[in-house]
Amino acid sequence: MKVFMLGWEFPPFISGGLGTACYGLTKAMSRLGTEIVFVLPRAAQSSQSSHVKMLSAEGHIKTEELNDFQNVRFKAIVSALRPYVPSQIDEASENKRKDHRTYTWHNNPSEHTQIYSHDIYEQVCRYAQKAAEIASVEDFNVIHAHDWMTYPAGVEVARLGGKPLVVHVHSTEFDRSGEHINQAIYDIERQGMHAADKIIAVSNYTKNIIINRYGISPDKVEVVYNGVESNNGTPVQELPNKSDKIILFLGRITMQKGPEYFIAAAKKVLEKINNVKFVMAGDGDMTHRMIEYAAWLGIGHKVFFTRFLRGADVDRAYKMADLYVMPSVSEPFGIAPLEAIRHGVPVLISKQSGIAETLKNALKVDFWDIDQMANKMVAVLKRSPLSRTLREYGNIEIGKFRWKDSAAKVNKIYKEMPACAQARV
Amino acid sequence: MASVCFYFQVHQPYRLRNYTIFDTGSDYFDDAKNAQICRKVARKCYLPANQLMLELIKKYNGRFRISYSITGCLLEQLQLYAPDVLQSFQELARTGCVEFLAETYHHSLSFLYSRNEFIEQIKAHKRTIQRLFHQRPRVFRNTELIYNNQLAELIENIGGFDAILGEGADHILGYRSPNFVYSPKKCRKLKLLLKNYRLSDDIAFRFSNRSWSQWPLNAHKFAGWVNSANGCGFTVNLFIDYETFGEHQWEDTGIFNFLRHLPDEILKHPDNDFKTPSEVAAAYDSVDVVDVPYTISWADIERDLSAWLGNPMQHNALAELYRLEDTVKRTKDKDIIRDWRKLQTSDHFYYMCTKWFADGDVHKYFNPYDSPYDSYINFMNVLDNLACRCSRAVSEEEKRDSIYQEQAPANQRVLQKI
Numbered sequence: 001m002k003v004f005m006l007g008w009e010f011p012p013f014i015s016g017g018l019g020t021a022c023y024g025l026t027k028a029m030s031r032l033g034t035e036i037v038f039v040l041p042r043a044a045q046s047s048q049s050s051h052v053k054m055l056s057a058e059g060h061i062k063t064e065e066l067n068d069f070q071n072v073r074f075k076a077i078v079s080a081l082r083p084y085v086p087s088q089i090d091e092a093s094e095n096k097r098k099d100h101r102t103y104t105w106h107n108n109p110s111e112h113t114q115i116y117s118h119d120i121y122e123q124v125c126r127y128a129q130k131a132a133e134i135a136s137v138e139d140f141n142v143i144h145a146h147d148w149m150t151y152p153a154g155v156e157v158a159r160l161g162g163k164p165l166v167v168h169v170h171s172t173e174f175d176r177s178g179e180h181i182n183q184a185i186y187d188i189e190r191q192g193m194h195a196a197d198k199i200i201a202v203s204n205y206t207k208n209i210i211i212n213r214y215g216i217s218p219d220k221v222e223v224v225y226n227g228v229e230s231n232n233g234t235p236v237q238e239l240p241n242k243s244d245k246i247i248l249f250l251g252r253i254t255m256q257k258g259p260e261y262f263i264a265a266a267k268k269v270l271e272k273i274n275n276v277k278f279v280m281a282g283d284g285d286m287t288h289r290m291i292e293y294a295a296w297l298g299i300g301h302k303v304f305f306t307r308f309l310r311g312a313d314v315d316r317a318y319k320m321a322d323l324y325v326m327p328s329v330s331e332p333f334g335i336a337p338l339e340a341i342r343h344g345v346p347v348l349i350s351k352q353s354g355i356a357e358t359l360k361n362a363l364k365v366d367f368w369d370i371d372q373m374a375n376k377m378v379a380v381l382k383r384s385p386l387s388r389t390l391r392e393y394g395n396i397e398i399g400k401f402r403w404k405d406s407a408a409k410v411n412k413i414y415k416e417m418p419a420c421a422q423a424r425v
Numbered sequence: 426m427a428s429v430c431f432y433f434q435v436h437q438p439y440r441l442r443n444y445t446i447f448d449t450g451s452d453y454f455d456d457a458k459n460a461q462i463c464r465k466v467a468r469k470c471y472l473p474a475n476q477l478m479l480e481l482i483k484k485y486n487g488r489f490r491i492s493y494s495i496t497g498c499l500l501e502q503l504q505l506y507a508p509d510v511l512q513s514f515q516e517l518a519r520t521g522c523v524e525f526l527a528e529t530y531h532h533s534l535s536f537l538y539s540r541n542e543f544i545e546q547i548k549a550h551k552r553t554i555q556r557l558f559h560q561r562p563r564v565f566r567n568t569e570l571i572y573n574n575q576l577a578e579l580i581e582n583i584g585g586f587d588a589i590l591g592e593g594a595d596h597i598l599g600y601r602s603p604n605f606v607y608s609p610k611k612c613r614k615l616k617l618l619l620k621n622y623r624l625s626d627d628i629a630f631r632f633s634n635r636s637w638s639q640w641p642l643n644a645h646k647f648a649g650w651v652n653s654a655n656g657c658g659f660t661v662n663l664f665i666d667y668e669t670f671g672e673h674q675w676e677d678t679g680i681f682n683f684l685r686h687l688p689d690e691i692l693k694h695p696d697n698d699f700k701t702p703s704e705v706a707a708a709y710d711s712v713d714v715v716d717v718p719y720t721i722s723w724a725d726i727e728r729d730l731s732a733w734l735g736n737p738m739q740h741n742a743l744a745e746l747y748r749l750e751d752t753v754k755r756t757k758d759k760d761i762i763r764d765w766r767k768l769q770t771s772d773h774f775y776y777m778c779t780k781w782f783a784d785g786d787v788h789k790y791f792n793p794y795d796s797p798y799d800s801y802i803n804f805m806n807v808l809d810n811l812a813c814r815c816s817r818a819v820s821e822e823e824k825r826d827s828i829y830q831e832q833a834p835a836n837q838r839v840l841q842k843i
Contacts, residue, residue: 272446361779363798375445379802385741386801393736393779 001414002035004140004157006131006150010040010074012310017335018170021202021226022146028227028407030071037138039131039153041123042076077130121184128153132160142166142414148173148185151192158195164419167196172209175330176256190214197417200224200410202333203354222413225358227403228338245276245381248321248345250314250336251328253284258327258350258367263290265327267297268374269381276302276381281317283308318343322387323380327367328353337362341398346390348376361394427604427651428660428700428708429691430618432566432590433667435471436496436532437463438772440793444806451814453764453807455793460506462791463499467507470671475513477670477681481688482522489688490522490699493667494566497530497550498770500557511557518558524701525554527562527586533769534733536567536576537720538747544583546766551585564702566590568771570620570664570723571730574716577609577617586615588706590664592723593619597715604658608711616706617715620664620723624650629669633678644683648690648697655696659709662702664723725780733774738801743774745808749815756818764811768804776800 005026009019026036131153135143143165145154151167158165173181173189193199193214199221201207207221247266251257259280266278280290280303287305294303309317318324324340324347331353338355340347341362349356350367363380365372380387440462442455481489495514503511517523529535529546530553536543547565554562565586567576572591580589593603601607603619627647631637639646651661666673674680691697700708724732733739746768753765777797794800 268447360796361798363802364795371445371447375447375806376802378446379805383738383741383801383805385737386798386805388737389779389801390798 001142001411002140003029003037003414004135004138004143004163005036005038006143006145006153006157007038008041008127008147008149010038017226017333018147020335021170021333024227024229024403025406025410026072027068028403029410030069031404032407032411034071034407034411036072037075037134037140038072039075039077039134039150041127042078075134077127077134124149124152124188128156132156135161142417142419144168144410145192145196146170148189148192151188151195155192155195164197164417165195166198166200166413166417167192168200168202169193169206169210169332170202171332172206172213174209174213175206175332176254178255178329196220197419198222198413200413202226204357205352205354206332222409224406224409224413225354225401226333226335226338227401227406228335228342228398229403230342242320243275245273245322246279246320247276247323247325247377247381248279248281248317248340249325249327250281250309250317250340251326253280253282253287253290255286256329256331257282257284258329259284259286259290260293261327261367261370261373262325263294263297263299263303264370265325265373265377266294266303267299268370269377270299270302272374272378273381278303279306279317279321280304281306281309281314314339315343318345321345323348323377325373325377326350326353327365327373329367331355338398338401341391341394344391344395346380346387346394348373348380359394359397361390361397363390427654427658427694427697428705429651429697430660430662430700430702430705431491432526432662432664432702433491433493434566434665435493435499435667437466437499437502438532438770439498439502439767440791441773441803441807444803444810446806446809448806449810451760451764451810453810454767458793459502463502463506466668466672467503467510469676470668471507471510472513473676473681474667474670474684475510475517477684478523479513479517479520481685482517482520485688485692487522488692488699490524490701490704492524492526492564492701492703493517494526494528495554496528496532497546497553498532498767500553515558518560522701524564524703525558525560525562526564526566526590526702527551527554528566529568531766531769532568532771533766534568534571534743534771534774535747535769536571536579537730537734538743539750540579542747542750542769543579547583561585564588564590564618564706569733571720572717572722573720574610574718577615577717578611581609581612581615588616588618588702590618590662590702591620591715591717592721592728593622593662594721594728596728597717597721601713601715602654602658603662604654604660605712606659606705606709607713607715610714610716616711618660618662618702618705619715621662622723624661625663625665628663628680628683629665629673632669632674632680632683641679642683644686644690647683647687648693651691651697652694655694660700660705662705731780732778733771736777736779736797738779738797739774739777742777742801742804742808745805749808749812752812752815752819756815756822758814758818761811761814761818768808768811773800773804777804 007022009022011019011023026038029036135157143154143157143163145151146168147170154165154167173186193216199210199216201210201221201223204223207223210216210221211218249262253259269276291305294300318340324345326334326337326349328350329352334349334353334355337347337349348363351364352367356364363376365376439454440459441453444453478491527547527550530550531546533546535546551562554560563586565580570590570592577589580586603621607617609615609617627642632642634640654661670680720730721728722730753762776792776794777800779797
């Protein structure tokens with residue numbers, strides 16, 4: 001089986017879970033012997049990635065990992081694509097329009113919204129055009145497109161070559177923007193899903209959105225859960241004794257991730273216990289508002305903002321945490337909680353997430369239920385048997401989230417498509 | 426000779442309401458939900474099943490005999506929410522064909538944590554049975570058939586009991602059959618009746634299971650299995666949750682019809698009869714001593730304590746609960762003591778069980794929580810509040826005592842003057 005794969009994030013150029021997912025999935029598929037041509041936009045320099053060494057297309061992979069990716073060839077298209085641009089543009093204009101209706105304290109959209117290009121659709125078109133050119137000289141059985149920015153490319157390549165198209169939905173416009181969706185992006189998503197022969201959703205949660213919001217027939221959508229990289233036995237570095245407990249938020253600080261619920265819960269927790277700190281690791285258009293919100297609530301001295309973290313810093317953040325919280329308003333899957341468990345950290349996740357439907361050894365709350373969120377945060381900090389049980393059983397459970405299984409399921413989906421039935425795997 | 430010995434466990438806990446760390450009230454229990462479940466189970470199980478038992482007892486003129494163990498916490502709830510059920514149990518008691526067993530009033534795990542509390546709860550339960558059913562229980566069964574040598578020894582020392590019930594687990598019986606009467610180790614008089622778990626579970630768990638090779642099970646077939654015990658045993662002990670009838674196995678599975686025809690099929694064999702546990706203990710001699718050095722129960726495939734003491738949360742919750750015992754009792758506050766006892770019901774710890782994967786279905790029965798973690802968090806919040814109430818009550822008590830002591834000399838002076 002040869003796959004023409006279209007993505008837009010791949011380590012080290014990542015800003016969220018998508019890059020991690022593409023990396024894990026491609027690596028596992030390659031190991032299973034599936035040949036992949038991975039088309040990727042090469043990110044232009046931006047403030048966030050400036051400290052990262054620019055690599056050639058093939059240079060995405062560290063040399064020691066080359067064996068794992070021996071069936072993958074990377075093709076780069078130079079562009080300035082950033083995955084989460086639209087919601088951020090939306091947020092900025094939204095804030096201007098809505099003024100301060102939501103919060104009585106003063107807010108300013110973060111200056112980061114300014115650095116993104118507004119010709120995003122042009123970029124998407126360019127990517128589609130270039131991808132079609134690459135496809136014309138490649139030999140493959142199936143096209144696999146990850147998230148909306150690559151759907152037009154997928155549709156175009158399928159139209160030209162008559163090959164079956166699989167679109168992989170890692171998130172939808174409704175996850176990123178709530179009810180105030182960007183119509184143009186929704187249209188792109190919808191066209192891609194309707195043009196596809198098969199849709200892979202990262203959870204039943206996402207599958208339901210695809211069915212209900214995009215008018216797709218349920219039997220066209222398959223659910224393939226993400227995996228988590230197994231622990232490569234990196235020794236857990238002992239941290240200096242800390243007197244305070246730490247509750248960690250790690251993710252983009254955007255509306256989708258529910259940072260304001262985290263801070264509101266923090267306020268409630270601090271009414272009950274004092275020896276606790278709240279760390280918000282990540283960045284996004286709501287960062288400044290959240291800093292101000294914490295200050296406005298009078299807990300600014302207890303909430304710490306690290307801004308965007310990478311690599312070893314992410315590991316360090318997990319290791320110092322006593323609890324990881326994912327209060328997402330809408331989370332298609334949620335790899336981060338699995339990463340937290342892998343680092344031995346108990347997790348509290350919102351029920352509005354794909355991971356909540358399958359992960360048992362986690363605490364769960366509705367993202368809006370501040371009382372319960374605070375109640376459970378306090379419980380984890382106060383009751384060591386609770387965090388112990390969550391850690392022990394969670395660690396066993398994450399063994400079931402293996403990229404190998406996800407890859408096998410994706411292969412099975414390819415094989416079951418009539419147009420691919422003939423191809424050798 | 427094969428005697429069929431039916432014992433039905435009848436129990437509902439007081440379920441807790443959603444109680445966060447921010448709650449401060451002392452209303453821990455979800456009265457509305459408890460009432461609702463109580464009425465629902467009454468409608469689906471207790472009322473129709475009791476009605477059927479009554480009919481059968483009358484029809485067979487004393488030859489159909491059964492026994493119940495009804496927990497104190499259910500009896501209280503029945504009085505509140507379903508008095509008609511209580512009346513029908515009383516009517517059953519009046520037939521003289523129904524035996525009521527003794528257990529811990531609150532269906533607790535107190536045997537494992539506090540002998541004093543354990544004994545107090547048995548006494549309370551015996552008093553209640555006597556008051557409601559005019560019977561003095563002669564047979565003891567511990568919560569969830571939790572059993573070991575020490576339990577039997579303790580029950581014999583408490584006195585007043587002829588027999589104790591246990592699970593006929595393979596690993597304690599070995600080659601022996603549960604269809605005989607045994608003696609617990611170190612007991613001289615007390616007899617041990619062991620559950621025939623194969624035949625009991627055929628009714629309780631497998632009855633409606635269509636993938637079971639013996640499905641559908643009818644009374645005739647079941648009586649045949651009982652008859653085969655003839656010659657290799659005296660008694661077939663069928664120990665079953667009463668909620669099996671109509672609640673675990675719904676009416677449309679045919680469970681009531683099965684029960685309706687069972688006495689007829691059993692009694693077709695001239696050597697068969699029905700006996701209550703006391704009658705079994707009186708009729709048959711012990712054939713052997715059964716040594717149970719470690720604790721067994723009737724739960725799950727493990728037949729051990731892991732359903733209540735399988736993870737750190739359960740250990741912690743139980744240890745903290747019983748650590749409060751002295752403080753609770755020192756308050757002499759009836760409400761505090763009553764709430765503390767309601768928290769002892771084993772169901773609270775069963776909800777915290779994390780071994781879903783093999784035994785999940787049974788654990789889900791009326792489980793008010795989405796996860797064992799939620800159950801533990803809720804329970805511990807309640808326990809925290811109870812502990813606060815205790816220390817408040819104790820300090821008030823001490824304050825009163827000290828006021829009294831200050832006044833005492835003055836009073837004495839007055840007395841001296843007189």
